[in-house]
Amino acid sequence: MKEEDKKRIEELIAGMQCPKDFKCINSSLEGLCKVKDFGLENYIECLEHDPRACKFALRFGGGYFCCCPLRVYLTKKLKK
Numbered sequence: 553m554k555e556e557d558k559k560r561i562e563e564l565i566a567g568m569q570c571p572k573d574f575k576c577i578n579s580s581l582e583g584l585c586k587v588k589d590f591g592l593e594n595y596i597e598c599l600e601h602d603p604r605a606c607k608f609a610l611r612f613g614g615g616y617f618c619c620c621p622l623r624v625y626l627t628k629k630l631k632k
Contacts, residue, residue, distance in 0.1 A: 557629065561577060565622065567621075581632050585599075585606075586598075586599035586600055587599055587618055587623065589628060594621075596623065597618070598615070603616040606620075
């Protein structure tokens with residue numbers, strides 16, 4: 553991972569609270585929730601079976617969007 557990506561991830565973590573204690577980044581990016589980038593800058597589509605329990609899941613129409621800044625960054629910038 554590039555140094556600039558590490559720095560940006562640290563900034564994102566410092567600016568937010570995560571109910572899962574940043575499990576996505578602490579597990580070396582293993583076990584990330586399933587998402588899909590569909591072109592919006594600050595959102596990705598949540599593909600998890602039941603996203604309702606996630607505080608970052610926003611229901612819209614018949615689906616859910618993820619608005620977690622860290623997860624969005626990992627998807628859009630690191631393709632994870």
